[in-house]
Amino acid sequence: MRRWLKRTLIGALGATFLVGGGLAACSHHRHSRAPMTDAEITQLRERVMDKATRALELDATQQAKLGLLADAIKVQRSALMAGxxxxxxxxxxxxxxxxxxxxxxxxxxxxxxxxxxxxxxxxIAAFGDFYDSLRPEQQQKLRDYMSRGGHGHRHFWRG
Structure with a gap:
C-alpha cells in the first residue's frame, strides 16, 4: 500500500474518532443545515475535550496532546471545507x-x-502523540469505544 494512502487512512481514522465520536456525543442533533460557525466549533471542541478528559481521566500532559490533536483536526476540516x-x-x-x-x-x-x-x-503525528501518551488502561478504554463504532457513546463518556 502506498505510504500516502496509509497516512490518509490513519488520518481519517483519527479524525473520525474525535470528530465523529465528539459530534455524536455532543451535537444533540443540529436541525439546521447551515455550516457550524467558528463559535459553535469552539464550543463543541471544549465539550468534547472536557468529556474525553473525564472519561479517560487524562492528566495535564495528555490534555495538552488532545488539544493539539483537536487543533490538527480543525486545520484538516478547514482545508476540506475550503471554498x-x-x-x-x-x-x-x-x-x-x-x-x-x-x-x-x-x-x-x-x-x-x-x-x-x-x-x-x-x-497522524498529533493522534499518535496523544495515543502514545495514554496509559494502557486508557488505550484499552479508547479501543473499546472505537470497536463499538461509536455506538454506546453515552457509556464511554460517562465512564
Whole structure:
C-alpha cells in the first residue's frame, strides 16, 4: 500500500474518532443545515475535550496532546471545507444539467484528496502523540469505544 494512502487512512481514522465520536456525543442533533460557525466549533471542541478528559481521566500532559490533536483536526476540516461550498451543493451542481459534469467532479475530488494528503502528516503525528501518551488502561478504554463504532457513546463518556 502506498505510504500516502496509509497516512490518509490513519488520518481519517483519527479524525473520525474525535470528530465523529465528539459530534455524536455532543451535537444533540443540529436541525439546521447551515455550516457550524467558528463559535459553535469552539464550543463543541471544549465539550468534547472536557468529556474525553473525564472519561479517560487524562492528566495535564495528555490534555495538552488532545488539544493539539483537536487543533490538527480543525486545520484538516478547514482545508476540506475550503471554498465555502458545501459538498451537497457541489453534488447537486454536478447533476443540475442534462449530463453529469465529470470535469467538475474530478476537480472537486482532487481538491479534497489534496487537502487530506497535505494535512494528514500533522494529523497522524498529533493522534499518535496523544495515543502514545495514554496509559494502557486508557488505550484499552479508547479501543473499546472505537470497536463499538461509536455506538454506546453515552457509556464511554460517562465512564
Amino acid at each position: 465555502g461550498e458545501r459538498p451537497r451543493d457541489t453534488l447537486q451542481s454536478l447533476v443540475a444539467g442534462p449530463q453529469f459534469d465529470r470535469a467538475k467532479a474530478q476537480a472537486f475530488i482532487e481538491g479534497k484528496t489534496g487537502a487530506v494528503r497535505e494535512q494528514s502528516p500533522a494529523l
